[in-house]
Amino acid sequence: MSCLETIADYAFRSIGYGERLLPRGDYTLCQQFTLIGSGMIWNVYFGIVALISGFGLATALAVGKASQNRWLRKPAEWFIFLFRGSPLFIQFFFGYFFFLSLKTHYPFFDPFTSAWLGALIVLFLNTAAYSGEIFYGALQSIPKGDTEAADAYGLSGWPRFRRVVWPTMLRLAWPAYTNEAIFLFHSTTLVFFSGFPAWQQRGDALYYANYFADKTFNPFIPYPILAMYFILVTLVIIWTMGRIGRRLNRHLPQEARRKFRFRPQVIR
């Protein structure tokens, strides 16, 4: 079987298209590259959707934690503490158990025990907590001059937040937020590894790497392939986030821009 055929058969195996049976016997490098790459679809899906959806909640959490109002501050503080204070491994375990018990009482929760939704929710909450803490740190270090200037222009409430506080917060938080994005993509490998089941052998990159390591009894080929894919993803994240970061800072003079680059304030 040529490599092209293998790619045609297995490139979308992880989402249920193509050959149903996984390769058996005589495992080729091409099969390993294709299937592990196919599994990356899930990692990318979890990473992107959790990151984008988590962004909104993270902003709310940061504002809540910085709020003067105790009823807003305390829940935000506790939420962040709970999700930053416990390993994702354990969060997946409890997430799955929780959804499973809800499901037995309310049929509405049926899809929540599948990874595509249940694990996504856990990742969403987790990344929201971490990003929330990063944004909170950034909120605390917004230069006083910025907010004073906003006051002087007569901005207050929502416009003040939308046009002055929020953009500055993002600018300050961006390097640390890039790190968070990298960590989030890495932690997507835990989805099928602990907690959530794999249906019909549709799993993520680690699931297939594990499959090949298990079948060939040689961990030295599939895991480095997996590592290579993740290095590629990491480079893409750094590049994309760098582009966005430059856009966020486009109004600053060249010299000041450079200052924003290395500020390892809050990395996860």
Added chain:
Amino acid sequence: MKNLILTTAAVALTAGMAMADGHSVVRMGTEGAYAPWNFINDAGEVDGFERELGDELCARAELTCEWVTNEWDSIIPNLTSGNYDTIIAGMSITDERDEVIDFTQAYTPPDPSSYLAMDGSLDVEGGVIAAQTGTIQAAFIAEAGWTLVEFATPEETVAAVVAGEADAVLADKSFLMTAMETNGDLVMLEREEMIGGGVGMGLRESDGELRAAFDAAITSMKEDGTLNAMIEKWEVASTW
């Protein structure tokens, strides 16, 4: 100081030489999570059918043995890279595994795997079947083309059936018997699947002499009936 190290090395060397194949201590690798074959007892030690069997085999082959546990996932790579000398962990002899490691003769005959379900009249071919990732049972369901759902640990497969996530779980019969004891709602289906060969001890391919020693010990236990008695005591499989 240097002298001291040299002497201990020399002692270690002669001790090693004393054994025909260089194994002064044979390290027995097992999983410790597969009752009644091998499990960790209340005292925190390896226990079960294979512990008793292994100790007896070592006594017959006049070897000093030591027990170690290892995750199932990496149990073969750790054997081939020499972290222990044998695998005695309820491992079925399959062609795939036999290509990488060597097996002794089987010490239990091939036994069917069973299904555990909430509904005794379930048609497994149309249902959702749970199995542990990387087991011969999971491969069997995938091969048959039925709906397979895989979990990382055996507990989760049973929990999935209880919660209605899966309709049945396919696993080794003796493990399912244990699970059934603690949950009255579960029933064992009549249908059974013949998968996997007998269970044998795994060794490195380069370790021919050690394999011969254990093979001879298993033969002698088969001949004098002690092996059958042990199988019956632990209810792990059918007898020879």
Added chain:
Amino acid sequence: MSCYLTTGKHMNFYVSFGTVLLLLAITAPLALSFGFGGAMAARSRIAPLSWFGKGYIAIVRGVPDIAFFLFFVIALDQAFEYIRHHVKCPDWTDPIRQGTDFIVCAEAKLPLGNAPQWVHEAYGFSLAVLTFAIVFGAFAANVLFGAMRAVPKAQLETAEAYGMTRRQTFWRIVVPQMWVYALPGLGNLWMVLTKATPLLFLLGVEDIVYWARELGGIKGERFTDYPHGDWRMWYFLVLLVFYLGLTRVSEVVLARLMRRLTRGQATAGGEAQRKAAA
């Protein structure tokens, strides 16, 4: 006095908490020194050394830790034995790789084949420590690399004006001042390190997750005095409490350390402390 909570298995469970804390205590300084070395290499003016440092940071940071853990320990173990084999048994003629088997002479085995079990466990533990340190050293290197560049330029220029060499400037000016810039990043790294310890069981160490799974799993009447159903939920709850507690303690200690390090530094925080004291 024996009851369910004092069985040998539970004792192992309690001990494994100590194992995790011990691992953290050894890994943290080791990872920090790897990080320091990595950052220094990355800053080096010798090109290959700088590439090595940057490559180490980029590659190890780019790979999920779990993927590393799944094959790195075996690789590390084989690498050590390979080196020892060449040193100790130079006249060995058999190939080391026979099919999938990895065979070195008996004297090169680590630990020696007839060593007692505790030596094997200690060896496995140190491999785990080394793996953790290599992975987290890359992150620490990244933080320290940034911190070294964050030391104000004026400080370096002053040192130059005093006639200090590049080396002297580095050790006397950059290193003492960089910690205050590095601490927030290192503190978070510590938090991530503690959260990575549930993966310790992948490295062959019997850690708290291993025992929580083992104790919580279904137990039939035949093999234990204390049969029970699926109790993993409760054991994982214990782990959750442990990790939350560890996080809380770390937060308090880090806040104190930050106050201590800020003292007398040319930062906004240091300035505020100075004013408050005056």
